[in-house]
Amino acid sequence: MSTDQEKLEGGEVSFSRDHFVEMDIRSEDAYELSKEWFDEVVFTKKLVLESSPDWFALKEELRALRQEYGKVALLIVTRKPSLIREIKTRVSKVLIYVQGGDMRVNRTAIEAGVDAVVCPCFGRKDPGFDHILARLAAKYGVAIGFSLSPVLKAEPYEQSHLLRFQAEIWRLVCRYKVPRFITSSAEGKWEVRGPRDLMSFGINLGMGIPQARAGLDFYPGRILSKLK
Numbered sequence: 001m002s003t004d005q006e007k008l009e010g011g012e013v014s015f016s017r018d019h020f021v022e023m024d025i026r027s028e029d030a031y032e033l034s035k036e037w038f039d040e041v042v043f044t045k046k047l048v049l050e051s052s053p054d055w056f057a058l059k060e061e062l063r064a065l066r067q068e069y070g071k072v073a074l075l076i077v078t079r080k081p082s083l084i085r086e087i088k089t090r091v092s093k094v095l096i097y098v099q100g101g102d103m104r105v106n107r108t109a110i111e112a113g114v115d116a117v118v119c120p121c122f123g124r125k126d127p128g129f130d131h132i133l134a135r136l137a138a139k140y141g142v143a144i145g146f147s148l149s150p151v152l153k154a155e156p157y158e159q160s161h162l163l164r165f166q167a168e169i170w171r172l173v174c175r176y177k178v179p180r181f182i183t184s185s186a187e188g189k190w191e192v193r194g195p196r197d198l199m200s201f202g203i204n205l206g207m208g209i210p211q212a213r214a215g216l217d218f219y220p221g222r223i224l225s226k227l228k
Helices: 028-037 055-069 081-090 103-112 131-140 149-153 156-176 195-204 209-214 218-227
Strands: 005-007 013-015 021-025 040-048 072-077 095-099 116-118 143-147 180-183
Touching: 021 028, 021 072, 021 143, 021 180, 021 218, 028 040, 040 055, 040 218, 055 072, 072 081, 081 095, 081 103, 095 103, 095 218, 103 116, 103 131, 131 156, 143 149, 143 156, 149 156, 156 195, 180 195, 180 218, 195 209, 209 218
Parallel strands: 021 040, 040 072, 072 095, 095 116, 116 143, 143 180
Antiparallel strands: 005 013
């Protein structure tokens, strides 16, 4: 191990020199602001699906986004698990995220080996993530995205539940050594938060400072290496 690395709890490793990455930014104005605060930013194309998309049009749009932004993710929002497998098979050169919420969708996304499930508890009355899914996510290398945007948009009562659910997800992620990242998931510039704020969000979920830093540095770096 080089002297530029530091041990994290549980034997995980992170680089001591911060290189912060924002993994999920969903609009042009949010992207431009994020670039001022982060070393790398992933532009996310949100795609709501009820049936198979026009594959040619989708691939052309993603190609144009890659030319403009470089690193691009496709966020799938669907209640039909079969569509996730279709996307995973037919789309390349971008990261594949799935919006959490539906338990069947969460499981299918993990078993299909997508790059990340963002906020598994989204819209739920429970975490939407258990020890079985945690083991599968660790096995298939599927990251969990801890997302601040749903918390910012929720009413105070819902905020407390979202924070509690994400804290429960964090305990499973930590226990089973699941890849992870912390993100604003900003859909507009007013939702963008800098590295310090996102680290504070992670710490509020129960992460230690090195673990929160790794959610903006080490693990995003590993995920982005898939695009090379």
